[in-house]
Amino acid sequence: MIADHLVTALETITGPAGIKTSEALRAIHPGSDPHNLDAGLMVLPKNVEQVSAIVKLCNDNRIAIVPHGGRTGLAGGAVSRKDEIILSLAALNRIESVEAAAETAIVECGVTLQALQEEAAKVNLTTGIDIPSRGSATIGGMISTNAGGMEAFRLGVMRQRVLGLEVVLPDGSIMSDLAEVTKSNEGYDLKQLFIGAEGTLGIVTRAVIRLTPADTFTATALVACPSAIAAVSLFQALRHDRSLRLLRTEIMGERYFRVAVEALGPASLAAFTEAPIYLIVETEGLDQQGAQSALENALGAAIENELVLDAIIAQSGKERNDIWNIREDSNVITRAYPNGYWFDISVPLQHLDAYIRQFDGGVASLGADVRGFAFGHLGDGNLHICVAGENGNPDKDAVKAVVYANIRQMGGSFSAEHGIGLEKMPELHALVDPVKLALMRTIKRTIDPNNIMNPGKVVS
């Protein structure tokens, strides 16, 4: 536990409303991990100066800090322990500006993705990054985990959306690099170190975000493909089809699709053609009619070319939502298999079919009652995977051996978009280039010599 005089010192910085313990803390939802609030003490600064003062106090007194955004992270990066403090950035929630022509926004890090999307929409812009947890996930958290989502294949991951950054370093100093321009080469681009560092090198407090023109007229289809090879060929064809703009291509393996559609409905989609691979394809056109007909033509040609078995194009907002719900409510798998092992990998598209075949074969070899579910973002080759047994889980290491087999040789990643946190540390130590790992440790010791920033996460 943190000594009383230090709690008093923290309260002097934030005021009484900025300290939450016991009852007040128990009223807060712990988020994705039940241990996120275990520290029992949350500090809520209102501005960067307060963040700086808190971090300095903690550094001087060797108190470990666990930064919190929206607590939607899936790798345990926000888990806290008794001798630590939680530094919640929730009160830094101002959208400071949105520039329509420059396509930029300046935000404090506690702003949620959805709040920024809504503000940007007022000038016909959007964030260019979208994830299902948009209502809770904060820009600071998304920067710290380098979030990915559904549009990364064309607009990049969070790292590509950040133009400028303000960071509080572990000694309390404030590094300000708030350029609002795409082109700025002013020495080493140090802000990149803090993007994806999961709060282990400093605290992101403010950012300049690159926005992009909003999609106005979109068409959405559920597509059944005969194979992953066909799905990749369809993706390639749509990327080169100038009659439409490809916005999103989500992928679902047959097993995922069946569990999801049977749990979530509607019956019309549950009755859809059987296939090994399903896609949700979303495209944009010049107007609503043009968007629908361009997608219809493209999918018609793909059926001719045997890349597609069948397709349903949403004819209403409800039909669109029904299709998206199958993909976005992926908790449907957790509800069916609460103890399943989860993974978050990516493989280059030229290897996606081989990876899926290898995965299906590997899961079968784990036991007749073992199930593998895969879904994710086709354009990035990013699959979210759950492996679970109908009668108790198989050995976790055996499962990992299946999921990670050849992932390096294929040029893929064992950690696509959820980060390392606590959960992926064994993989990091086993699979990352040792020269890179050694340099990571050196950088951590150099920037955070007292190891106060989210200790025990990412590097050890």
Added chain:
Amino acid sequence: MIADHLVTALETITGPAGIKTSEALRAIHPGSDPHNLDAGLMVLPKNVEQVSAIVKLCNDNRIAIVPHGGRTGLAGGAVSRKDEIILSLAALNRIESVEAAAETAIVECGVTLQALQEEAAKVNLTTGIDIPSRGSATIGGMISTNAGGMEAFRLGVMRQRVLGLEVVLPDGSIMSDLAEVTKSNEGYDLKQLFIGAEGTLGIVTRAVIRLTPADTFTATALVACPSAIAAVSLFQALRHDRSLRLLRTEIMGERYFRVAVEALGPASLAAFTEAPIYLIVETEGLDQQGAQSALENALGAAIENELVLDAIIAQSGKERNDIWNIREDSNVITRAYPNGYWFDISVPLQHLDAYIRQFDGGVASLGADVRGFAFGHLGDGNLHICVAGENGNPDKDAVKAVVYANIRQMGGSFSAEHGIGLEKMPELHALVDPVKLALMRTIKRTIDPNNIMNPGKVVS
């Protein structure tokens, strides 16, 4: 000079063909800076193992290394001195793979941009980054300077085109992070440190580059705008116009345009409507006819809305080349004013008009015979600027005060896309956040404790 036994040791690594001195070196073009080859000794490794051995030898013997790509850099980053060696990556010039569906290429760092563009074109892809020096500039050099170019507003700068990187660190170890996927979060993204570091932290030897679908049917226009505000509004309108895809929007101030068009011709363009701001707008359409008519419609509407005074749409490849030549042969200014001072700034679009007004006023205040020329990339607010006197140059510090006035307050950058090298070091020290600058120095000392990597550039 390097001691003979060390030259022998270097020759043992590369073989005799890998060492160039005296006559052999004088046969090589020095590139953008006459002092690039001053070291008098160039080593040309053939593969990463040779690079590693050379760097280790140099580190053990405290020999400074100046890495060379295509020697097209504009900030003096490749300048070398007598006691240093030049490490040319020109022989690492293999394109190892191009993946059509995944839109990636794996290349050795000495591959030129144009060679990669030509290879990618075979599968209807392109690099998503383009600069006039494409025939000489290498991928490694473009990574090391974080090159920008004409498409950055929609596809990012070089940093956004790099998926994976192999780097030789100053101790000779090889850091391999050759992920071929958009989504890879495996701890700190250390490759970012080496992108834009201008060879001061290590040597980029291999990269995975993200490609993008090639533009097939394009239309090109020369546009006269009544003001920078109108030009920015036109840019905004074109970004949101779904009947076309905006590829490039280059900007030229009146004074640049006049000097260029009168020197380069043709007469038809020299007779084009007078205006304070000229643009080259390039767009893509569904087919050739569609591309032309969509641009025609968009510019017609812009004339109605008083955003455009006049426009010429190229009707042939020759007309397109004539228009582009005015912008790409910007050496026309150097030929007219060989001693002019050059700058490379960027400002957010909402401040572009204010910046240009301030610049024009500032130049006028420097003397009646002082001329300011500005041109560059409208979408990024990136201006290349030359200030020169008709009768001898004004004081350089006075010119800098004009060019850099309010650039920070506007959220812009004093160093957009050419890098720091030697030339921008005074600006770096004067204008960069001191916390960032201190951390840059710490990082340099940590990674390159013997200061052998391109010493005296970027940080000091």
